[in-house]
Amino acid sequence: MRHTPGMCQLLGLNANTPTDLVFSFTGFAHRAQEHKDGFGIGFFEGAGARLFVDPVSARQSPVAEMIRRYPIHSRHIIAHIRKATQGRVALENTHPFMRELWGRYWVFAHNGNLVDFAPKLHAAFRPVGDTDSERAFCWLMQELSKNHASLPSVEHLTQTLAELAAGPARHGTFNFLLSNGEALWAHCSTHLHYVERGHPFPTAQLQDADVTVDFAAHTTPTDRVAVVVTQPLTCNESWQALGPGELAVFVDGRRRLPP
Amino acid sequence: MRHTPGMCQLLGLNANTPTDLVFSFTGFAHRAQEHKDGFGIGFFEGAGARLFVDPVSARQSPVAEMIRRYPIHSRHIIAHIRKATQGRVALENTHPFMRELWGRYWVFAHNGNLVDFAPKLHAAFRPVGDTDSERAFCWLMQELSKNHASLPSVEHLTQTLAELAAGPARHGTFNFLLSNGEALWAHCSTHLHYVERGHPFPTAQLQDADVTVDFAAHTTPTDRVAVVVTQPLTCNESWQALGPGELAVFVDGRRRLPP
Numbered sequence: 058m059r060h061t062p063g064m065c066q067l068l069g070l071n072a073n074t075p076t077d078l079v080f081s082f083t084g085f086a087h088r089a090q091e092h093k094d095g096f097g098i099g100f101f102e103g104a105g106a107r108l109f110v111d112p113v114s115a116r117q118s119p120v121a122e123m124i125r126r127y128p129i130h131s132r133h134i135i136a137h138i139r140k141a142t143q144g145r146v147a148l149e150n151t152h153p154f155m156r157e158l159w160g161r162y163w164v165f166a167h168n169g170n171l172v173d174f175a176p177k178l179h180a181a182f183r184p185v186g187d188t189d190s191e192r193a194f195c196w197l198m199q200e201l202s203k204n205h206a207s208l209p210s211v212e213h214l215t216q217t218l219a220e221l222a223a224g225p226a227r228h229g230t231f232n233f234l235l236s237n238g239e240a241l242w243a244h245c246s247t248h249l250h251y252v253e254r255g256h257p258f259p260t261a262q263l264q265d266a267d268v269t270v271d272f273a274a275h276t277t278p279t280d281r282v283a284v285v286v287t288q289p290l291t292c293n294e295s296w297q298a299l300g301p302g303e304l305a306v307f308v309d310g311r312r313r314l315p316p
Numbered sequence: 317m318r319h320t321p322g323m324c325q326l327l328g329l330n331a332n333t334p335t336d337l338v339f340s341f342t343g344f345a346h347r348a349q350e351h352k353d354g355f356g357i358g359f360f361e362g363a364g365a366r367l368f369v370d371p372v373s374a375r376q377s378p379v380a381e382m383i384r385r386y387p388i389h390s391r392h393i394i395a396h397i398r399k400a401t402q403g404r405v406a407l408e409n410t411h412p413f414m415r416e417l418w419g420r421y422w423v424f425a426h427n428g429n430l431v432d433f434a435p436k437l438h439a440a441f442r443p444v445g446d447t448d449s450e451r452a453f454c455w456l457m458q459e460l461s462k463n464h465a466s467l468p469s470v471e472h473l474t475q476t477l478a479e480l481a482a483g484p485a486r487h488g489t490f491n492f493l494l495s496n497g498e499a500l501w502a503h504c505s506t507h508l509h510y511v512e513r514g515h516p517f518p519t520a521q522l523q524d525a526d527v528t529v530d531f532a533a534h535t536t537p538t539d540r541v542a543v544v545v546t547q548p549l550t551c552n553e554s555w556q557a558l559g560p561g562e563l564a565v566f567v568d569g570r571r572r573l574p575p
Contacts, residue, residue: 104444105407110366123382148364156416160442181440181461183419185363202440 067168067249068136069234069285071241071307075102075130076282094146096138098124099153099164100131101238106162110151133236137166149186153234154194156182158201159208161237165194168287169230169246176224190233193225197235211240211308212316218242219304226302234285241307243285245299251285252294253311281310326427326508327395328493328544330500330566334361334389335541353405355397357383358412358423359390360497365421369410392495396425408445412493413453415441417460418467420496424453427546428489428505435483449492452484456494470499470567471575477501478563485561493544500566502544504558510544511555512570540569 070076096118097110111120137152144150152166167190174189180202182195197218204217218235222244225231232249235242243249256278285307289296299305306313329335355377356369370379396411403409411425426449433448439461441454456477463476477494481503484490491508494501502508515537544566548555558564565572 102407105371105410107369107407108367112364119382119386123378127378148361148366151364157442157444158440160444162444181417183416185416185419185421 066136066138066287067166067232067234067285068134068287069236069241069243069307070131070134070282071236071285071310072132072280072282073309073311074277074280075132076280095151096121096136097152097166098134098136099155099166099236100129100135101133101162101164101236102131104161104238106155106164106238108153108155108164110148110153112146112148112151133164133238133241135164135166135234135236135241137168143170143190144186144188147186150188150191152190154191156194156198158198158237159205161208161239163198163235163237165197165233165235166190167193168232168248171225171228171231174225174228189229193231193233196225197221211306211313214240215242215304215306215313215315218244222304223302232287239308240313241283241285242304243299243307244304246301248287249285249299249305250287250289250296251283251299251305251307251312252289252291252296254282254284254294255310256280283307283310283312325395325397325546326425326491326493326544327393327546328495328500328502328566329390329393329541330495330544330569331391331539331541332568332570333536333539334391335539354410355380355395356411356425357393357395358414358425358495359388359394360392360421360423360495361390363420363497365414365423365497367412367414367423369407369412371405371407371410392423392497392500394423394425394493394495394500396427402429402449403445403447406445409447409450411449413450415453415457417457417496418464420467420498422457422494422496424456424492424494425449426452427491427507430484430487430490433484433487448488452490452492455484456480470565470572473499474501474563474565474572474574477503481563482561491546498567499572500542500544501563502558502566503563505560507546508544508558508564509546509548509555510542510558510564510566510571511548511550511553513541513543513553514569515539542566542569542571 095112099108109120109124111118135153153164155164171189176196178195180199182198184191184195200221226246230246232246233244354371358367368379368383370377394412412423414423430448435455437454439458441457443450443454459480485505489505491505492503
């Protein structure tokens, strides 16, 4: 499915078991001009996190080439393809962004544009680059750290994040994905869709114009995976659209609804 | 030159112009058992930083394969090859480590072993893994943030770091490299050597048992590069040994001595 021209693309994955994914960038090779401003993928391995980012077109990027061949096993993945709106095209402006809080890494990617969002950043999180996105991420981390003395439960985090996300969302489009290696949060302003999958996974590949994701051929009956993307990737599954202002949280490959 | 068995290897580079380096891991291929506990390379591009880490032997690592082919252009590089002393072999325990402070990324790698170093970490920097090294890094970041309200000059940072480094060093071996993309700091407890180079660079490759670094064939008369390593890498240059407790700072490819 074609993405909306001029927008960034988000792709998130949450699973109950380390899932073997292979990303490929075939779309990039044909349309590198359109998303020439970089791409990034962050994934967790336990508490550890890897971030592969490149501010160049995937056509020339050895990083994209490596990701294409790397057998990623992860329960939490956030990917982003960038079309610059604010901030120069530079490594420090390439999503996802990462910070540490309460002894966990946090990975964040944003789709949208925030206008005149200039909150007071008085605590331990400062942007390195000059995007609205990293500024909003630093503000979220700051406010989380003020709301909780140590890592709260997923439920409490979700409540706090839902309240906080409304702030930047008043300044524009604030679709984002966030993970700490324990859960995946997805906040929607305009476009975010998700699907929950179980064994056996569809044989169809996930495919949008830019990124192809192959699920492993071998899954077990208990495997669960949730996928969150800007636009639905397949026609034969029941994708759920998130509504404006909605924050969803995914744990162990399922959306967890408020009690 | 052979490294000391059982030790980690550090390699740092500081240059006055983005320097084209190619790392190769030929040594790994022959002796992957010896340094099987992972490797990592962090490098700055302007204010942005990339971290490539892999907790597996470079023999099987697609990341090592990519780094081998990636034309790295950077003024600040820190590399580390790990032989685990404390902490499990896991992604979150693989050097270098990275944090953000004052809107800059900080990259840190440690060689040595700290015994009973358990400082109070009450501020915004907490270890994600369970190594003495990441604990010491978090403590350094915490104390820097307490000593300065915003990014100080390189001179002031160097003074503060020299005072701080003495703390962990009382608990064992504390050879480390640290960079914020502006300068490279090297603290020695036991083994650290450096050399300063100018145009034309020696044709000899930098080579130790594990990592080969090829300098670009094309340098200009104003290029300056400083290289800091655990053990001298060449026989035909005047490597300087740092003394126990000595902290050196490199800016624009030269060691900067106290005024």
